[in-house]
Amino acid sequence: MGSYVPSTEAxxxxxxxxxxxxxxxxxxxxxxxxxxxxxxxxxPEGMSELEVSNAISAMAxxxxxxxxxxxGAGAYDHYIPSIVKYIPTKEEFLTAxxxxxAEMSQGVLQSIFxxxxxxxxLTGMDVSNASVYDGATAAGEAAAMCRDRxxxxxxxxxxxxxxxxxxxxxxxxxxxDEMRIVPMKDxxxxxxxxxxxxxxxxxxxxxxxxxxxxxxxxxxxxxxMVHAAGxxxxxxxxxxxxxxxxxxxxxxxxxxxxxxxxxxxxxxxxGPYLGFMATLTKHMRKxxxxxxxxxxxxxxxxxxxxxxQAREQHIRREKASSNICSNQALCAFTAGLYMATMGPDGMxxxxxxxxxxxxxxxxKLCEIPGVILKYKGDFFHEFVTEMPRQDEVLKALEDADILxxxxxxxxxxxxxxxxxxxxxxxxxxxxxxxxxx
Numbered sequence: 001m002g003s004y005v006p007s008t009e010a011x012x013x014x015x016x017x018x019x020x021x022x023x024x025x026x027x028x029x030x031x032x033x034x035x036x037x038x039x040x041x042x043x044p045e046g047m048s049e050l051e052v053s054n055a056i057s058a059m060a061x062x063x064x065x066x067x068x069x070x071x072g073a074g075a076y077d078h079y080i081p082s083i084v085k086y087i088p089t090k091e092e093f094l095t096a097x098x099x100x101x102a103e104m105s106q107g108v109l110q111s112i113f114x115x116x117x118x119x120x121x122l123t124g125m126d127v128s129n130a131s132v133y134d135g136a137t138a139a140g141e142a143a144a145m146c147r148d149r150x151x152x153x154x155x156x157x158x159x160x161x162x163x164x165x166x167x168x169x170x171x172x173x174x175x176x177d178e179m180r181i182v183p184m185k186d187x188x189x190x191x192x193x194x195x196x197x198x199x200x201x202x203x204x205x206x207x208x209x210x211x212x213x214x215x216x217x218x219x220x221x222x223x224x225m226v227h228a229a230g231x232x233x234x235x236x237x238x239x240x241x242x243x244x245x246x247x248x249x250x251x252x253x254x255x256x257x258x259x260x261x262x263x264x265x266x267x268x269x270x271g272p273y274l275g276f277m278a279t280l281t282k283h284m285r286k287x288x289x290x291x292x293x294x295x296x297x298x299x300x301x302x303x304x305x306x307x308x309q310a311r312e313q314h315i316r317r318e319k320a321s322s323n324i325c326s327n328q329a330l331c332a333f334t335a336g337l338y339m340a341t342m343g344p345d346g347m348x349x350x351x352x353x354x355x356x357x358x359x360x361x362x363x364k365l366c367e368i369p370g371v372i373l374k375y376k377g378d379f380f381h382e383f384v385t386e387m388p389r390q391d392e393v394l395k396a397l398e399d400a401d402i403l404x405x406x407x408x409x410x411x412x413x414x415x416x417x418x419x420x421x422x423x424x425x426x427x428x429x430x431x432x433x434x435x436x437x
Contacts (some may be wrong), residue, residue: 002384006278009381012024015225025151025270025300031087039239041275051237055431059216060149063269066398066401066402066403067401067402067424068401068402068403068420068427068428069267069402069403069415069417069419069423070361070397070402070403070404070405070414070416070419070420070428071403071404071405071406071413071414071415072381072406072413072414072415072417073212073258073406073415074135074161074163074212074259074261075259075261075267075270075273075381076240076262076267076415076417077417077419077420078240078262078264078350078417078418079417079418079419080212080264080265080338080349081264081267081338081342083337083341084264084334084337084341085337088330088333088334088337089104089336093108093111093333094330096108096329096330098326099112099306101294101305102303102304102305102306105412106303106304106331107303108329109292109304109306110304111329111332111333111336112130112292112304112327112329112332112333113292113293113294113304114336114340115117115128115130115131115332115335115336115399116129116130116292116332116337116341118126118335118336119276119278119341120187120227120278121235122239122242122243122247122339123242123247123248123249123256123278124192124247124248124249124250124256124306125247125248125249125255125256125275125278125280126278126279126280126281127278127280127281127284127287127291128276128277128278128279128291129277129278129287129288129289129290129291129327130191130289130290130291130292130327130329130332131260131272131274131275131276131277131327131328131329131331131332131335132275132277132288132289132324132327132328133275133328134259134271134273134274134275135162135164135236135257135258135259135260135261135273135275135276136161136164136166136167136168136259136275137160137170137275138165138236138257138258138259138275138276138277139160139164139167139206139234139236139257139275140167140168140170140171141171141257141275141277141288141322141324142204142206142234142255142257142277143156143168143171143172143179143203143204143206143234144171144175144321144322145177145232145255145279145283145286145287145288145321145322146203146204146231146232146234146254146255147177147204147321148203150200150201150407151190151200151201151202151203151231152177152178152201152203153173153177153178153179153180153199153201153202153203154168154177154178154179154180154202154203154204154205154206155179155180155181155182155194155198155204155205155206155231156168156179156180156181156182156204156205156206157181157182157184157185157188157189157205157206157207157208157211157217158181158182158183158184158189159187159188159189159207159208159211159212159213159215159217160206160207160208160211160236161208161212161236162212163206164206164208165181165237168206177434178402182194182197182205184211185382186215186375186376186377187211187213187214187215187374187375187377188211188213188215188216188218188375188377189207189211189217190215191218191221191222191225191277194222195225196223198225198226198229198231199229200230202229202231203231203232203298204226204231204232204233204234205222205226205231205232205233205234206234206235206236206279207219207222207234207235207236208235208236208237209235209236209237209238209241209245209248209251210241210379210380210382213374213375213382213383213384213413214358214375214379214380214381214382214383214384214413214415215375215377215378215379216377216378216379216380219235219248219251219252219253220246220250220251220252222251223251223252223253224252226252227252230392232250232254232255233253233254233255234253234254234255234256235248235251235255235256235257236252236257236258237256237257237258238258238259238262238380239258239259239260239262239263239276239337240262240263240347240350240351240354241351241354241380241381243344243347243348243351244348244351244352244355245380246388248278248421249280252278253286254279254283255277255278255279255280255283256276256277256279257275257277257278257279258275258276258298259273259274259275260274260275260276260328260331260332260335261273261274263334263335263338263339264334264335264337264338264339264341265335266333272328272330272331273328273331274327274328274332274335275328276335277289280355281348282329285308286321287308288322288324289308289322289324289325289326289327290306290308290309290327291306291307291308292304292305292306292307292379293305293306293307293308295307303358304402307309333398350417350418351380353417353418354380354381354417354418355380355381357381357416357417357418357422357425358379358380358381358382358383358414358415358416359379360416360422360425361414361425361428361429362379362383362385362414363414364388364425364426364429365385365414365429365432366385368387368429368432368436369436370387370388370434370436371385371386371387371436372387373385373386374384374386374410374411380414381415381416381417381425382415383413383414384408384410384411384412384413384414385405385411385412386411386413387411387412387432387436388436389435389436390407390411390412392435393405393412393431393432393435393436394412396431396432396434396435397428397431397432400427400428402424402427402428402431404428422423
């Protein structure tokens with residue numbers, strides 16, 4: 001394959017001429033010159049299998065795996081039942097590709113259908129797609145769903161995850177649309193500012209529930225305000241919190257999106273994860289990616305098919321609102337397996353333990369002189385504290401095999417999940433107390 005040439009030099013010249021270019025490098029004119037590779041890469045000679053194994057093991061040994069994790073900010077250290085780790089590694093799932101031929105892919109299709117069904121139950125929405133790349137991508141895709149000829153502006157709460165804000169901004173830049181940031185107040189969306197910013201050109205409003213700083217938004221009131229202005233309402237959700245909170249649909253959301261990592265995926269130093277997307281029936285045909293449906297075959301038996309497959313790279317590319325043509329099938333299968341294993345009661349128990357342990361940690365930390373809560377509103381399992389000597393505190397925690405909270409503007413953002421024990425929390429509290437004593 002290394003010597004395979006898909007086209008001749010003459011054919012390439014003809015294609016360049018058809019698009020008004022003279023050299024293929026003009027295709028990359030937006031890329032800075034300093035990024036061009038004008039000389040071959042300095043790649044060393046190949047290694048044997050044993051040498052590769054030793055090199056990879058040496059690199060892996062540099063990773064630090066903390067016994068206690070008190071940090072979240074979008075990726076959370078939840079307990080994963082052993083069956084959720086085991087089944088997705090079976091080769092029929094691990095090596096499966098896109099289910100184009102339904103008759104050959106019934107198992108994969110059913111797994112996606114079950115995932116979609118559970119996402120709909122979790123969000124209260126009518127229809128879910130088969131997932132997209134991650135939660136930030138899902139937010140960008142949702143914003144694209146909402147735009148029309150007259151409404152091209154997307155409002156994003158400043159209390160959302162910074163990565164999500166940047167991803168939506170990139171989407172808007174690519175389509176020539178505008179994103180505006182709604183100011184934050186007390187760790188949440190500034191309601192007064194949002195009301196002023198809901199002009200006639202606003203297509204949608206995205207908020208995160210809970211906010212990036214862990215605060216619980218008044219999601220229902222925001223939904224009423226957004227709809228009164230004629231815009232669409234997008235909620236970015238924590239799937240574990242949804243087990244005990246009002247569903248996005250009950251809050252008036254048109255689209256529910258979020259990061260699916262808490263649903264059975266390990267932290268894994270940043271991925272792969274998946275973005276879930278669900279919406280109301282009336283918006284179904286704007287949903288990017290693919291949707292698996294249930295039907296019957298010629299014998300009357302249950303069967304599964306790709307009911308909706310936008311595949312914008314095949315048709316209507318110039319009118320497409322999305323170029324998402326794939327999904328995170330293995331991660332979606334893992335998420336579905338996690339939800340099925342935990343069940344509604346198990347997920348609610350995990351959510352309640354997250355909330356209880358986070359509130360315990362917050363209360364005990366605030367008993368230490370100099371430590372106060374930065375935001376006073378209700379929170380789920382993340383909160384921000386102001387404290388002196390933050391760097392010393394985090395270093396002392398690290399020395400005690402504890403990953404402390406994330407440094408943010410004005411303080412440290414802590415997180416507790418059901419996985420951390422009371423003894424681990426008490427140990428962390430004692431470390432903080434000793435440093436600040």
